[in-house]
Structure formats: C-alpha cells, structure tokens
Amino acid sequence: MSANSARITGDNKTFETSVKLGSVGPSVIDISKLYAEIGMFTYDPGYTSTASCESKITYIDGDVGVLLYRGYPIEQLAEHGDFLETCYLLLYGELPTPAQKADFDYRITRHTVVHEQMARFYQGFRRDAHPMSVMVACVGALSAFYHDSTDISDPQQRMIASMRMIAKMPTLAAMAYKYTVGQPFIYPKNELDYTSNFLRMCYAVPCEEYKVNPVLARALDRIFILHADHEQNASTSTVRLAGSSGANPFACIAAGIACLWGPAHGGANEAALKMLAEIGTVDRIPQYIARAKDKNDPFRLMGFGHRVYKNYDPRAKIMQRTTHEVLAELGIKDDPLLDVAIELERIALHDDYFIEKKLYPNIDFYSGITLKAMGFPTSMFTVLFAVARTVGWIAQWKEMIEDPSQRIGRPRQLYTGATERDYVPLSRR
Numbered sequence: 480m481s482a483n484s485a486r487i488t489g490d491n492k493t494f495e496t497s498v499k500l501g502s503v504g505p506s507v508i509d510i511s512k513l514y515a516e517i518g519m520f521t522y523d524p525g526y527t528s529t530a531s532c533e534s535k536i537t538y539i540d541g542d543v544g545v546l547l548y549r550g551y552p553i554e555q556l557a558e559h560g561d562f563l564e565t566c567y568l569l570l571y572g573e574l575p576t577p578a579q580k581a582d583f584d585y586r587i588t589r590h591t592v593v594h595e596q597m598a599r600f601y602q603g604f605r606r607d608a609h610p611m612s613v614m615v616a617c618v619g620a621l622s623a624f625y626h627d628s629t630d631i632s633d634p635q636q637r638m639i640a641s642m643r644m645i646a647k648m649p650t651l652a653a654m655a656y657k658y659t660v661g662q663p664f665i666y667p668k669n670e671l672d673y674t675s676n677f678l679r680m681c682y683a684v685p686c687e688e689y690k691v692n693p694v695l696a697r698a699l700d701r702i703f704i705l706h707a708d709h710e711q712n713a714s715t716s717t718v719r720l721a722g723s724s725g726a727n728p729f730a731c732i733a734a735g736i737a738c739l740w741g742p743a744h745g746g747a748n749e750a751a752l753k754m755l756a757e758i759g760t761v762d763r764i765p766q767y768i769a770r771a772k773d774k775n776d777p778f779r780l781m782g783f784g785h786r787v788y789k790n791y792d793p794r795a796k797i798m799q800r801t802t803h804e805v806l807a808e809l810g811i812k813d814d815p816l817l818d819v820a821i822e823l824e825r826i827a828l829h830d831d832y833f834i835e836k837k838l839y840p841n842i843d844f845y846s847g848i849t850l851k852a853m854g855f856p857t858s859m860f861t862v863l864f865a866v867a868r869t870v871g872w873i874a875q876w877k878e879m880i881e882d883p884s885q886r887i888g889r890p891r892q893l894y895t896g897a898t899e900r901d902y903v904p905l906s907r908r
C-alpha cells in the first residue's frame with residue numbers, strides 16, 4: 480500500500496482507496512465509492528471525522544489555536560485591515576489593491592438600501608419578536624425582491640447577489656433593532672464606512688445628528704472581522720447543503736441564519752451574557768463551576784468549549800483586548816459582569832475538569848460584554864454575528880456552486896427502525 484492510499488475492511492470485504500492531501504492540516508480518506516464497492520456506509524454523527532467538501536477559504540488548527548482566512552492569520556487581519564477588506568479577501572481569494580478596495584467599498588455602499596416594500600414585512604411582526612425570527616423571514620424574503628440575481632448558473636448574478644447580501648444585512652439588522660425599540664427606520668448614509676453606517680442606522684434618530692464614535696466603530700468592525708468565516712461550522716454547512724439543491728442564495732442565507740440562532744452556535748454570546756448576569760457576583764462562581772462539572776446537570780458554562788479549538792480560541796484573545804478598549808472608551812470601570820467574566824475565566828483555566836477536557840473561553844465569552852457596553856440588547860447579539868458571517872456563508876456558497884464536482888448533498892443513515900410489516904386498519908387496532 481502506498482503512502483497516499485488507504486484500505487478499509489468490513490464484512491470481509493476490502494475497499495482500497497486514495498488519501499487526498501490538503502495544503503496544510505489533516506489529509507482525508509476518499510470514501511466516495513465505498514458504498515458502490517462494498518455496500519457499506521461510514522457512521523459519524525456530528526461529522527467529527529468527516530470532511531464534507533474541499534475548500535480554499537478558511538483554515539483552522541484547533542490544537543494550536545490558529546485561524547487563517549485565505550492563508551492570512553486572523554490577528555493580522557483584525558489588527559491592520561477593515562471588515563470590507565476581509566470581505567473582499569474571502570470572496571475573491573486575494574487582498575485587494577487600493578483601487579480594487581475603493582471600487583469594492585463603493586459597490587457595497589451602493590447596495591445598502593433595501594426595497595421600500597421590505598419595511599412592510601417588519602410591520603407584520605409583534606414588537607417583542609426576537610430579531611433573529613425577523614431576520615430569518617426578511618432575509619428569505621429578499622429572494623422575492625431581487626429576481627435579477629437569483630439565477631445561480633450566471634456568475635454575474637451570483638456576484639451581484641453576494642454583494643447585495645453583504646450590503647443589505649446591516650440595513651435589515653438595524654431595521655430589526657429599530658422595530659423592537661419602536662423607533663423609525665434610518666436609511667443608510669453612503670458617506671460612512673460599512674460599520675459606522677450600521678451603528679448610525681441602529682442608534683440615530685431623525686430629530687438629532689448622530690456622531691459615530693470611531694473607537695466603537697473600529698471595535699465593532701473588528702468583531703465583524705473575527706466572525707466573518709469559520710470553515711464548515713453548522714450554519715455554513717447548512718448554507719452549503721441548502722445551496723446544493725440549487726436554491727437561490729437569499730434562501731440559503733436565511734437557512735444559515737436559522738441554524739446560527741441555536742445556543743450551541745451563534746446564540747452562545749446571548750446565552751453567555753445571560754449566564755454572567757445569572758451568576759451575578761464573583762462569590763457565586765464556584766456553585767456554577769460545580770454545576771458545569773456535574774454529569775447529572777445539563778448546565779454548561781456558556782462561552783466555553785469549542786468543537787474545533789482544543790486550545791485558546793485566537794479570536795477570544797483579540798476579543799478580550801477589544802472588550803477592554805470599549806469599556807475604557809465608555810468609561811465603564813467597574814462592570815460587575817466583567818468582574819464575573821474575568822474571575823470565571825481565571826477559575827476555569829486552572830480547574831482540572833476544564834484543563835482535561837480542553838475547554839477554553841471562546842469568542843462568545845467576551846463579545847457579549849462588548850456588545851452590551853455598546854448598547855445592543857442581548858437579543859441583537861446573534862443578529863450581529865449573522866451580519867458578520869454573511870460574507871463567509873456567501874463565499875462558501877459561491878465556492879460550492881463553482882466546484883465542478885458539486886452534487887446535491889444527501890447524507891445516508893443507519894436505519895434502526897421497524898422492519899417491513901403489514902398495515903392494520905384503524906378498526907382493528
């Protein structure tokens with residue numbers, strides 16, 4: 480057997496296949512012909528050992544805590560670039576030249592307005608609706624407004640749909656927020672950069688001028704960069720699976736938003752903040768640590784642990800610094816939630832249970848505190864995550880559509896239900 484081949488034996492049958500090598504990271508055993516050759520499937524609930532696709536976009540080494548977008552370390556992008564530069568990089572594969580960047584910024588900015596009829600969708604919701612429910616509906620509804628960019632076989636339409644998604648998400652998200660607080664929607668202002676525009680659409684009111692705080696705008700822009708993509712996570716895989724059937728990109732992103740909402744995924748920042756508030760004071764931390772360790776208690780420390788990172792999440796380190804910058808800018812010195820967060824982190828990092836299971840704070844642990852300090856209600860946290868992740872979803876969707884080996888996604892199963900039996904009429908049951 481050569482170094483690049485593999486053999487799987489089961490049921491006295493042997494399957495010989497090749498090993499595919501990535502540019503970095505684990506190789507994969509190609510099992511695409513396994514069923515055809517030996518009549519068996521592989522079994523991997525939660526896809527812990529299964530690569531669902533080939534991708535050139537994002538690389539994570541969870542053991543050492545590395546995250547690269549198109550080869551560039553997240554720390555460098557967050558330190559030196561802005562969010563739209565990251566969007567360009569994820570979409571096109573290379574960093575833009577100054578002229579390309581200016582052109583891209585211009586084109587995104589010119590797509591920020593949403594069709595006026597979209598406002599009617601918001602009016603149909605209760606004011607206390609969770610903004611993620613509004614986002615699932617309104618993003619899906621975009622496909623009813625932009626028919627000229629839903630032909631996925633046309634590369635130009637695919638790119639226009641991608642631009643529209645990136646440009647319109649902040650507008651839709653800000654509208655969801657404004658609707659909740661009962662204030663009028665604020666139209667985008669093209670002279671502002673992407674993130675400042677978003678802050679203004681959230682916090683401006685028609686009766687007075689709104690001045691964007693550059694420190695907060697930079698912090699939020701960095702949060703967007705940190706959340707922009709994360710390879711084949713649950714929501715991205717959802718977008719790819721939805722897109723594999725040929726569904727239009729707006730519908731696919733709506734599916735991604737629905738998946739992101741869950742507390743084990745994008746909903747974790749909201750859940751982490753609620754947990755910090757529930758703990759309340761530093762002296763109550765030990766009882767929550769004890770609960771997290773108790774096998775009979777479903778409680779988990781929200782904002783800790785990650786499927787891929789078995790080391791410190793590199794995004795969490797940047798996020799921690801950003802949190803301190805924002806709190807200093809806003810003059811928040813003694814935030815009880817921050818005290819609880821810092822102490823919780825300290826205890827967990829020294830506790831045998833968390834060390835043994837490699838449970839480190841993840842990005843959501845700190846992002847919630849930062850967003851709260853900026854004035855966002857907890858219900859908006861996951862919406863902000865969705866705004867940032869849209870570029871990752873759309874870049875992954877485009878990559879999939881443009882991959883010649885792309886087929887409809889169709890996992891198989893291990894059936895353990897009843898074997899064939901005859902129908903019994905209702906009167907005889």
Ligand code: CMC
Nearest residue numbers: 743744745747771779780781782783784785786836841843
């Ligand atoms: N608190 C206490 N114990 C935990 C935690 C936690 N937060 N996370 C995992 N464990 C334990 C778990 O009980 C299990 O123990 P045992 O081996 O004794 O059964 C072990 O660690 C492995 O956990 P797992 O559930 O098999 O790990 P997973 O890879 O399936 O889950 C996770 C990853 C992120 C869903 C999980 O760590 C979790 O629920 N964390 C809290 C929610 C959270 O912060 N999610 C945000 C993820 S980062 C943002 C994103 O990418 O969307």
